[in-house]
Amino acid sequence: MSGKRRVKVLGGRAGYNYVSFTGEKYQALSQLKNGKITTETKVNREDKKITIILSNIPFVRSFSMVFELLIEHWRRFIVAAIVLILMELLFIGRSNSIFLYTIPINNLEMLLGLLVIAGLIIKISPIGKYHGAEHMTVSTYESGLNLTLENVRRQPRVHKDCGTSLAVSIVLCFSILSLILDDSVYVFLLAWSIGYELWRGEPKVIWSLILVIGKVTQYLLFTSKPQNRHLIVAIEALKRLEEKELEN
Template sequence: MKHIGGQAVIEGVMMKSDSKVAVSVRKKGKIITERMRYKPISKKFKILTIPIVRGFVNLIEMMVLGMKALTWSANQQADKKEEQISKKELGLTFFIATVATVLIFIVAPYYIAKLFIKQTNFLFNLVDGVFRIIIFFLYLIIIGRMADMKEIFRYHGAEHKSVNCYEAGVPLTPKNAKKYPKEHIRCGTSLLVIVIVVSILLFSLIKDPRWYVNIPIRILLIPLIAGVGYEAVKIAYRFKNNILTRIIIAPGIWTQKLTTKEPSLKQLEVAIKALNAVK
């Protein structure tokens, strides 16, 4: 059985297997599917398949594919060609999103923690991590109140339900998928929770109090943190029935309560269409 994952897009779902990517959206009542070209860079460079390295590479590929899928889905909903997003606008959006992520989740918590603790020690990094978690949850709560995001979160739930149904070996129909959980162990939300925990541990190793040294090192550690988080999620999925694993992944599953909502049968139909295209 292929490992399949994906993400919600505007009025639809993107699904990805080892060698295929497809995006399905509902446009004016009909489901349309776009198959995207995809060849993992790890196929060319075997060194990129080693643990931790493969995690960061995979996440970068998912980010790029995700942005392309979001752009395509947004363009399907645009009434006029002038309203469609260009490649330049896509690149600019990706750059702004990356910079904003670094500022919000690395720089901001660092300076907030500095208001309370002057020394760069484990306690400082623990407080820094707590503020990172608070910012993360506030972000999810705020965007979760937006009407457009509620719809995307429903498609996120549809993605998980259809993948859970597929992995259970049950025929993929909207009614069958409806019975399965809207949370999934391999979800990016769970990965982010693990990444925050790993970052607290790794950032505690940085002893230099100078911001112009400390913050760049934190940024340089992102690939390692992402890679470790990715491997942790893979291990958790492999031993998903283990009681200890269930305890460890519980915070990530709980967090998905904020990023997923119960989908309709029509939304499940869209998710299944995308999944079938990459099987």
């Protein structure tokens, strides 16, 4: 796997015991289970017509991504909704036997709190190690180096294209808009739309700042130092993706 690369890696993802990479035609997912690595490759699903239409409309296309994520990860959204409801009951509702008084908290504090909690959960779980391994492996590949443990270990565990930068972009937009407009869910939707456009367009000056904050956030919260087994899983996934893409 040396020389000029002919495969374009469009995205990557890490989970509790797996790493997956997506190419132009296929997706490869490798997972470690019972001490063995298994890899599954599948054809990328076609975008729905409504998604294609929405994706071409500025400031609206951000919601096409939400639509896709809701379909693909509906279970996770249910869990997130339950967490939000519990936080609402604990921190915003009436005082109860646990607290002597209610803790005032606005939507920005809630958003930052959720981001930190999610990051800490990822950080201390295997997801953080697989996430770091995903970044290190794709960085090795993009640099044109052989996908060996030695080469991958030298790479940073943060990546410029990580979705964390999108989250940072949205939070920054929400912070600014909250100072101008009312603190409401509509402000969050507007921040989501503008933040997505910043993430997609990457305007030079603004994006440089967002990227720095995003990388720091990745390092501190959303990744942790992977061990060899995490790196091997990520390497296997990317190798299988390359093989499959080059076969067709």
